[in-house]
Amino acid sequence: MGHKIVIAGAGGIASAVGLIIAEWAEGTPQLFIGNRTLDKAQQVAQWIKDGVTKPCEVKAFLLSENETTSEMESVFREGDILLDCLPGSLAPRMAGYAKEYGMHYVNLTEYVAETKEIMALAKDAETGFILQSGLAPGYIDVLAHHLFLEFCKANKVDKVDSLEFKVGALTHHAVAPHYYGFTWSPIGVATEYIKEAETLRNYKIKQRPSLSERATIIIDGIAYEEDLTSGGAADLPNALEGKVGNLDYKTLRHPGHYAWVDHQIKGMEKDDDTIATLQRVMGEAIPHIEDDQIVLYAAVEGKDSKGILRRNEVAKKIYPQKVGKHTLKAIQTTTAVPMVEAAYHLLTTKSKGLILQSQLDPLPFLNGKFVTPVYGEIEE
Numbered sequence: 001m002g003h004k005i006v007i008a009g010a011g012g013i014a015s016a017v018g019l020i021i022a023e024w025a026e027g028t029p030q031l032f033i034g035n036r037t038l039d040k041a042q043q044v045a046q047w048i049k050d051g052v053t054k055p056c057e058v059k060a061f062l063l064s065e066n067e068t069t070s071e072m073e074s075v076f077r078e079g080d081i082l083l084d085c086l087p088g089s090l091a092p093r094m095a096g097y098a099k100e101y102g103m104h105y106v107n108l109t110e111y112v113a114e115t116k117e118i119m120a121l122a123k124d125a126e127t128g129f130i131l132q133s134g135l136a137p138g139y140i141d142v143l144a145h146h147l148f149l150e151f152c153k154a155n156k157v158d159k160v161d162s163l164e165f166k167v168g169a170l171t172h173h174a175v176a177p178h179y180y181g182f183t184w185s186p187i188g189v190a191t192e193y194i195k196e197a198e199t200l201r202n203y204k205i206k207q208r209p210s211l212s213e214r215a216t217i218i219i220d221g222i223a224y225e226e227d228l229t230s231g232g233a234a235d236l237p238n239a240l241e242g243k244v245g246n247l248d249y250k251t252l253r254h255p256g257h258y259a260w261v262d263h264q265i266k267g268m269e270k271d272d273d274t275i276a277t278l279q280r281v282m283g284e285a286i287p288h289i290e291d292d293q294i295v296l297y298a299a300v301e302g303k304d305s306k307g308i309l310r311r312n313e314v315a316k317k318i319y320p321q322k323v324g325k326h327t328l329k330a331i332q333t334t335t336a337v338p339m340v341e342a343a344y345h346l347l348t349t350k351s352k353g354l355i356l357q358s359q360l361d362p363l364p365f366l367n368g369k370f371v372t373p374v375y376g377e378i379e380e
Contacts, residue, residue: 002026007034011085014085015044019048020370023054032079087109092118092121102127110230112230129355130345132356133338135167135338137231137357141236143298145239157305162301165249166298167295181289183329186279191231193210197210219315226252292320294331318333321333334375338365
């Protein structure tokens with residue numbers, strides 16, 4: 001028998017996480033899909049069963065919003081790990097369940113305040129907690145940290161001028177006036193556009209307004225716009241303070257999109273509902289599109305021990321991919337596999353306490369069993 005894995009949520013990422021585990025993991029893991037709507041959890045459980053090419057065990061359960069039911073207690077006692085695919089506002093509650101019932105825990109959220117709350121909760125836990133382990137934050141931070149470490153080793157230095165890393169979840173085509181299509185959560189997009197970004201400027205941590213440092217970047221001959229957004233830097237500003245002159249995470253978009261967003265925000269009153277208002281405005285104007293692509297880029301720049309300025313770069317484009325009998329969107333696979341890789345790291349090493357993105361051993365993670373089929377290998 002395989003591990004007993006509890007997945008909180010029944011959306012697109014939770015579905016992908018379940019399918020990837022069921023199809024790619026060794027043995028026969030037992031999956032528990034929990035959602036506030038039991039019908040949705042049951043639909044996802046059946047979708048996973050229909051999509052795998054080998055035996056799997058999947059059970060749906062009701063994940064109550066208001067209480068801890070006897071069914072939830074039974075599942076949590078049986079589970080080895082809780083994979084939190086719910087909105088970030090619910091993450092502290094899910095992490096609390098993991099600690100209370102002795103499960104490992106992995107989440108995806110870019111929400112900063114909730115992450116800090118879980119960090120305090122997890123520091124003395126008897127099980128392992130890996131936070132922000134999706135695409136951005138997640139894979140892109142591990143890749144950026146790897147570039148930093150390799151640059152310092154190869155060039156015999158301990159500081160660099162800049163470390164930049166960027167991700168775009170994009171459509172293949174973009175039309176006026178918004179030049180965008182939703183490929184993932186609208187509330188996630190609105191949140192990262194409004195909340196502040198954490199950066200390094202002149203080797204020190206500095207909060208910067210999102211959408212305040214726009215620039216153009218050309219990747220594989222195609223021009224994109226980049227700008228600061230919240231959450232994607234994970235813990236790298238803290239881990240690399242004093243070692244990197246300028247560090248930031250930026251989101252990639254097709255040219256013209258950010259100008260449209262600026263125009264929408266300028267017409268709003270700044271209050272506690274700004275995120276919800278922006279989400280509503282975008283939802284009324286921007287369509288959801290299934291055929292997506294992920295564009296990512298990371299680079300480190302600095303002088304070597306002889307004073308020569310050098311720059312190392314990695315760029316990737318990732319498209320929808322078939323897993324088992326289902327085809328998953330690029331945003332699904334690229335978000336799900338880092339979470340699954342993190343989960344199996346905890347299950348196989350039996351780690352305890354808090355593990356942040358900068359504390360993962362980069363190369364084994366980047367070339368892991370679940371990550372490599374989606375992202376490809378990273379050379380040493």
